[in-house]
Amino acid sequence: MAAKKRSAKEVWEAIERAAEEDEMERVLAETPEEVDAGLRSHGLDPAKVRAKGKALAERLMADRERLAWQIEAAKAKARDEARAKVREAKYAGLGRDELLARLAAAKANPRFSQPVAFMFRNHAPEEATEDQLRGMLADLDELAEDEPGS
Numbered sequence: 001m002a003a004k005k006r007s008a009k010e011v012w013e014a015i016e017r018a019a020e021e022d023e024m025e026r027v028l029a030e031t032p033e034e035v036d037a038g039l040r041s042h043g044l045d046p047a048k049v050r051a052k053g054k055a056l057a058e059r060l061m062a063d064r065e066r067l068a069w070q071i072e073a074a075k076a077k078a079r080d081e082a083r084a085k086v087r088e089a090k091y092a093g094l095g096r097d098e099l100l101a102r103l104a105a106a107k108a109n110p111r112f113s114q115p116v117a118f119m120f121r122n123h124a125p126e127e128a129t130e131d132q133l134r135g136m137l138a139d140l141d142e143l144a145e146d147e148p149g150s
Helices: 008-029 033-039 046-066 067-089 098-109 113-119 130-146
Strands: none
Touching: 008 067, 033 046, 067 130, 098 113, 098 130, 113 130
């Protein structure tokens, strides 16, 4: 199978990336003396540039440590969303009667009678749409997963 022909924009972006990578390799290959000479040739004080760079790195590392919980929260959210999709798909092929029967069975279960009653606090099960019923069953699955010892 032939490779997809790239657009002019994609070609240009690839050229720019390659040029940036080449420049990065060139700079990384320089000795500290060559870096200092290059900075001086542009009217910069190497000591001041290093101090600013060090301060920036310290601030970024502090921010990274302070905000690490957000990364973990995003990972947990992604895991929960993936689990929710799996739970909802479990009930996708069920008709209304089967959904209502499963909710009735859950209501008869002492572990879930209170959550099911709460789900229908404002309306009867028969008033819920099939999507709402599927969501409720998925919520009950989540409760079961979150219980200790399950």
